[in-house]
Amino acid sequence: MSEVQTVEGPVDAGSLGVTLVHEHVRFRDEAVAAEWPDRYDERWELEAALQAVGDAKQRGVHTIVDPTAMFGGRDVHFMKAVAEQTGVRIVPCTGIYSYDFLPPYFANRDADAMAEHFVGDIERGIQGTEIRAAFLKCAADAAGVTENVEKIHRAVARASVQCGTPIMAHSMPAVATGPRQVEIFAEEGVDLARVQIAHCGDTADVSYIEGLIAQGVYVGLDRYGLELFLPIDKRNATAAELLRRGHAERLMISQDFCATIDWFPPEAEEAFASQGLIRNWSMTLVFDEVVPALREQGALDGSSFETVFVDNPRRWLSGS
Numbered sequence: 001m002s003e004v005q006t007v008e009g010p011v012d013a014g015s016l017g018v019t020l021v022h023e024h025v026r027f028r029d030e031a032v033a034a035e036w037p038d039r040y041d042e043r044w045e046l047e048a049a050l051q052a053v054g055d056a057k058q059r060g061v062h063t064i065v066d067p068t069a070m071f072g073g074r075d076v077h078f079m080k081a082v083a084e085q086t087g088v089r090i091v092p093c094t095g096i097y098s099y100d101f102l103p104p105y106f107a108n109r110d111a112d113a114m115a116e117h118f119v120g121d122i123e124r125g126i127q128g129t130e131i132r133a134a135f136l137k138c139a140a141d142a143a144g145v146t147e148n149v150e151k152i153h154r155a156v157a158r159a160s161v162q163c164g165t166p167i168m169a170h171s172m173p174a175v176a177t178g179p180r181q182v183e184i185f186a187e188e189g190v191d192l193a194r195v196q197i198a199h200c201g202d203t204a205d206v207s208y209i210e211g212l213i214a215q216g217v218y219v220g221l222d223r224y225g226l227e228l229f230l231p232i233d234k235r236n237a238t239a240a241e242l243l244r245r246g247h248a249e250r251l252m253i254s255q256d257f258c259a260t261i262d263w264f265p266p267e268a269e270e271a272f273a274s275q276g277l278i279r280n281w282s283m284t285l286v287f288d289e290v291v292p293a294l295r296e297q298g299a300l301d302g303s304s305f306e307t308v309f310v311d312n313p314r315r316w317l318s319g320s
């Protein structure tokens with residue numbers, strides 16, 4: 001069987017086991033962190049990551065796919081420390097997480113030049129290490145597929161075609177970015193069976209999600225706990241309906257949890273929780289609440305659990 005790159009080196013794809021396909025061991029702005037390092041407590045960040053990943057491990061998780069790319073503070077040294085200290089495999093990516101902005105460095109270089117940076121991460125290693133990227137990341141959000149976002153998508157697509165590397169694309173169902181994202185990948189000749197459109201679970205519109213599945217891509221029901229986008233009951237109803245309609249082989253279930261995130265001041269998390277914008281957001285919510293609820297509704301059994309949490313991540317990452 002083929003190999004999958006992790007922060008501790010390549011592993012046999014068949015050994016990935018139960019996989020959370022979208023979690024962040026740390027999320028922060030690398031520019032702010034580089035300019036004001038004293039505003040960050042690395043030891044506290046590491047402890048939070050070890051706690052979150054350790055909790056997931058207790059629920060049987062063997063592998064975590066971490067789509068932290070440029071602008072999320074990707075740091076393979078940090079990720080490797082978390083993997084080594086927890087015994088959970090972490091799968092890193094390359095790419096650019098931007099809803100529109102590009103620094104002049106990339107604004108003044110074309111998509112092929114951008115793709116060449118991604119290929120370097122895939123073929124040689126990330127950040128001066130021999131840790132190689134296992135997949136490509138890009139994003140489209142409220143602004144839609146802007147010119148810059150399209151450029152990143154085309155660069156990601158070209159690296160995917162060149163290296164056979166899978167893609168995860170952050171999407172925003174509220175403005176229906178998914179179909180256009182898939183269209184760009186198709187135009188570039190990407191194998192759509194290696195594409196995952198993330199955050200589809202933010203909508204309860206099953207037919208929108210089925211439209212994407214019909215293109216052959218995986219869809220992420222991957223923001224459990226982020227009630228501000230969609231509450232858990234509606235997420236579960238969507239998941240159950242998709243499972244009943246026979247789409248288990250196209251679904252990815254995860255939480256998009258960030259063990260730490262610098263987007264808001266520290267007091268905000270409590271405010272978000274008290275306002276109901278997040279609820280039990282963690283790396284274990286899907287095992288503590290989602291899987292039991294889907295089982296109770298008769299939508300998920302042992303075999304479809306295996307499909308969603310073991311087979312789909314493996315197939316998406318390795319192609320087999």
Ligand SMILES: [Zn+2]
Nearest residue numbers: 022024067256
């Ligand atoms: Zn994410």
